Amino acid sequence: MPTNDTTSGTRRSAALLGIALALLIVAAVVTTLAARSRWWLPPLASAQGRSIDQLFIATFGIISVAFVLVHGLLALFVWLYRDRGQRASYWHENRALELTYTIIPAIVMTGLTLSAAGLWSRIHSAPPPQALVVEVRGEQFGWKARYPGPDGKFGRIDPRHYSARENPWALDPADPAAQDDLVLDISTTGELHLVVDRPVEVRIRAKDVLHSFFIPAFRVKQDAVPGMVTSIWFTPTQTGPYEIACAELCGPLHYIMRGKVVVQTQEEYDAWLAQTRS
């Protein structure tokens, strides 16, 4: 054999690899534990997010077990079955064993599919009737928001009426419902105002290219697609300011396409609305 692998060379490689794989398990566990305090999901602030986080944690647990199992076996085998002059066993078929590791993953995957499917359909169910409805629009490179006026209706949009200063939402002046729409720039001067514990449906538009409406603390992300109105609903559970990010590449300044959202009590919200409208 041209490899010149002496038994000691094999032993060294086996030991190194076995130890490296064992260390990998340790490092993965330790860094994950350390990450929990510094590099984890931002504190949760929505009702839907709770189920999402639970599903994530459950899945993370399952894959961690599999990770440790496979790497543990790998480390063990490379050490135990290194070349020590023995003869390998001519063993290459065992239907029962193979069916075992076909069926167990299949059961786990079925369980995950069912729980995730249930949650997914709840997330995409019709929003409750008392939900607040707002619109946001992504554009290069910022977010705009629109609230219906006292009539509760969003006015018609027609791109021909667009004017960056006077009419950034391109509202159609001929539509009476458009007259009282409240229009905000939530990337610069304004904020998206939401009410704590009150479901909100956000309808999402895009002015130019794709964007994605991402509020990490709410575990909410939905693309803004030109030519379509997408929507997502959720219930904020904590008052305070949060970040809106853009999660879909939209051009060179994609990285600054940040927006602001603030969750308030109903009274604070009503006061803000009244003040802004007048």
Next chain:
Amino acid sequence: MAHVAHAEAQAGHELSFWRKYIFSQDHKVIGIQYALTSMFMAVLGGLLAMFIRLQLGWPGQSWPLLGRLFPSGMPDGQMNQAFYLASVTMHGTIMIFFVLTTLLTGGFGNFLIPLMIGARDMAFPFLNMLSYWLYPPAIIILLASFFVSGGAAGGGWTAYPPLSALPGAAPGSGLGQTLWLISLALLILAFLFGSLNYITTILQLRARGLSMMRLPLTIWGLFVTAILSLLAFPVLLAAAIMLLFDRIGGTSFFVPAGLLIGSVPVDHRGGNPLLWQHLFWFLGHPEVYVLILPPMGMISDILANNARKPIFGYRFMVGSIVAIAFLSFLVWGHHMYTSGMAPVLGTAFMTTTLVIAVPSAIKTFNWLATLWRAKIRFTSAMLFALGFLSLFVTGGLTGIVLAQPPVDIYFQDTFFVVAHFHFVMASAAIFASFAGTYYWFPKMFGRMMNERLGKWHFWLTFVGIYATFFPMHYAGFMGMMRRIYSPQIYAHLQGLQPLNVFVSIAAFVLFAAQFIFLYNFFRSLFRGPQAERNPWRATTLEWEAPSPPPHLNWGETLPTVQRWAYDYSPPDMAEDFQPQAAPAAVPTGRSREGRGDGGHAR
């Protein structure tokens, strides 16, 4: 065809230098051409990754020296946003299409298929040559795009319209994007010619006695991959042509009415951006299996050889390759959970995606079972094969997180995804390519690579890969989006900088370690010790040919296959392997043949 060529060679017909090394129709030369060109592109793709990490590690920092080298992308040494996005886009495009696809199918596929099935060449040698010669022009067009006004494409390797469709939408959406599409279309043609050839060759030109169920798993991986490519790439080709028409022909396949870039109305109506995403991922997901099925096959053969033990569960291995390939056509929508696609489709795509986890688990445990009670030699090839197992599992497991749409809502388009696919696809495929290079180098060039350097290369790469990509999961946990020039302006990403600096330094070490490989490769090419015919004491047919094999591979007679590809350590035999083509031993009363044997090829 091969027979005609055979007669020609036997008549003592000497090929000119050009016909022999440049416009060669010999599958071995074409394979090596593909491999060397892919290596060159890998260095470029890696360099671009270094640019990405330079920026993410130290956003806004000025590097005056680099500024002088790249005056337009890095004026005053500070990388501008368009150049960053061009780097990301070209890094992804190059690595996926111009490095791994070309290396695995064009490089390993071309070199190995005829040798491992006992054929003299591919079924269509001329088409094979044509396939390679579409690749350099595609490269030139792609690289030229860096120098046009606006720079190279900056819309990501996924090129989602309208950004990629509207020249006014971003600097990289100008001529650079057009060239990107043309280049990709050329390369797709190359892949299609190649795939057609591989399928025909494997079906038609197998040696006598080599039934399908006696094929080594490398060939199974390459065969199924070729079918996958042949069915999936035409879809991307069509999509690319449609996008090209949207850009320069005034059509509107992907652009709806009523858009405004700044205050300028866009003159398109009737298209739908989601159409592109469906078409793109209809190729895009099978494509990641194009990058992982050949590695799975190669790894199986290298593991069995170095474990001196038959691959465990051959039939399940073949079955899982076929199952994965079939399912890979039904999962594309898992890239689109948050795209605005109807939610019920999300449920459907989640189901198919999680089903794929089952054949993947079968493969993993079969590899582990192959190691059980083995006799493992730690060659460089074996170390990389074992490393592949680790990386594939690490990356595959995070796929289970991303497969679930409710969880993917949070992780979609974050660095968690970047970590996921760099493990399961990029690193795993790269490791398999290294394993394959260390293993087949002696056959390719008739010389051995240096094992000592190979081991150094393995250790630095293995540690480097984990140090680079594992922490990216945590950046994803924090919600760091991909394709952002800097995470610094976001409140939720404060505190990430030390992590990003660590990742960047690890990436530099990782990249630097690859020069050990390059040095070893090129030195061994000229100085390596002469290789024997069968240095690894392997069973498969390619080791029956001389190292390197002559034109048309086999002397007078083609090999005849007696048994399956994994007769390692058969009982009642002094040797610990029995080659596929070795004449049947004295009957021992015990059949050692693989399953489904007895069929004669052709």
